[in-house]
Amino acid sequence: MSTDQLSVTFAALSDPTRRAILGRLIAGERSVTELAEPFDMSMPAVSKHLRVLERAGLIARGREAQWRPCRIEAAPLKQVADWTERYRHIWEARFDRLDTYLQQMEAKEKAHARKQRRK
Amino acid sequence: MSTDQLSVTFAALSDPTRRAILGRLIAGERSVTELAEPFDMSMPAVSKHLRVLERAGLIARGREAQWRPCRIEAAPLKQVADWTERYRHIWEARFDRLDTYLQQMEAKEKAHARKQRRK
Numbered sequence: 001m002s003t004d005q006l007s008v009t010f011a012a013l014s015d016p017t018r019r020a021i022l023g024r025l026i027a028g029e030r031s032v033t034e035l036a037e038p039f040d041m042s043m044p045a046v047s048k049h050l051r052v053l054e055r056a057g058l059i060a061r062g063r064e065a066q067w068r069p070c071r072i073e074a075a076p077l078k079q080v081a082d083w084t085e086r087y088r089h090i091w092e093a094r095f096d097r098l099d100t101y102l103q104q105m106e107a108k109e110k111a112h113a114r115k116q117r118r119k
Numbered sequence: 120m121s122t123d124q125l126s127v128t129f130a131a132l133s134d135p136t137r138r139a140i141l142g143r144l145i146a147g148e149r150s151v152t153e154l155a156e157p158f159d160m161s162m163p164a165v166s167k168h169l170r171v172l173e174r175a176g177l178i179a180r181g182r183e184a185q186w187r188p189c190r191i192e193a194a195p196l197k198q199v200a201d202w203t204e205r206y207r208h209i210w211e212a213r214f215d216r217l218d219t220y221l222q223q224m225e226a227k228e229k230a231h232a233r234k235q236r237r238k
Contacts, residue, residue, distance in 0.1 A: 014133060
């Protein structure tokens with residue numbers, strides 16, 4: 001297990017339940033009970049996921065209120081976004097090439113259709 | 120272990136060596152030997168990392184050449200970037216609040232300095 005921040009963040013995000021929990025927190029703070037609701041999962045299992053997210057710094061839990069609401073801490077997600085930016089030109093170049101290819105195919109088909117009509 | 124594409128991608132990216140390998144491929148295709156060079160690691164260990172990246176669809180290996188060069192496949196990285204976009208407004212709002220706070224602190228300090236000069 002790697003312990004650098006980005007590795008810990010990626011590991012925490014490699015589970016669909018944990019990503020769904022983060023997704024629910026976009027709307028605002030939620031209690032553990034509220035977060036557990038949509039999942040067919042025991043409370044200890046949900047708590048375990050929350051601990052992984054908390055250790056990764058992806059969520060924080062209030063200390064004031066009795067219900068200790070969870071909220072998103074977005075800094076590690078910004079780090080992920082910044083990391084992926086280095087690769088953006090690669091997928092954009094790829095989609096540009098695909099676009100050019102599709103345009104060429106379309107032009108060829110139109111030329112073919114015109115020829116057929118002239119016959 | 121989750122098997123959905125995004126989970127597999129995040130798991131593959133949760134290792135600093137695998138991210139470093141991807142980073143080296145930004146410049147273009149590389150042989151396995153070239154990729155292994157900067158790492159203090161056995162060839163089987165490097166090959167294992169490459170297999171994880173290949174299974175996640177993050178790299179592809181040429182079939183033509185004898186040296187089977189590795190190249191980045193950026194589609195899963197685009198998926199990661201798209202996923203993080205949903206959270207951008209959260210970290211941006213946070214940085215905006217921090218900005219406002221710092222500006223207020225600066226204004227207070229200037230006001231204080233003016234008062235001191237008048238004395």
